[in-house]
Amino acid sequence: WDMLLSNIEVARRILGPERVLTPTFLWLPLELSNIHGITTLASIITLTPGTVSAELSDDRRHLLIHCFNLADAEDMLAIIKARYEAPLKEIFP
Structure with a gap:
């Protein structure tokens, strides 16, 4: 559902005026410590239109998202x- 809504929102934004866009990088503090869980989270974020996982901090405690x-x-x-x-914390303790 989130991916469908994101696709619609990104399409609306692309077709609209560029001046109203507010692209931003932000750091997500992670509670996940399992590298497989972090990788899964980064993949989910990247698969959702309008967001991309850009970098994992060296200590694996923050994920940079655009x-x-x-x-x-x-x-x-x-x-x-x-x-x-x-939910990923439950799957990847």
């Missing part, structure tokens, strides 16, 4: 942590 159009960084981080990271 957002095509970001209105609220705290909201975006909360969504990623709740919808994607939390």
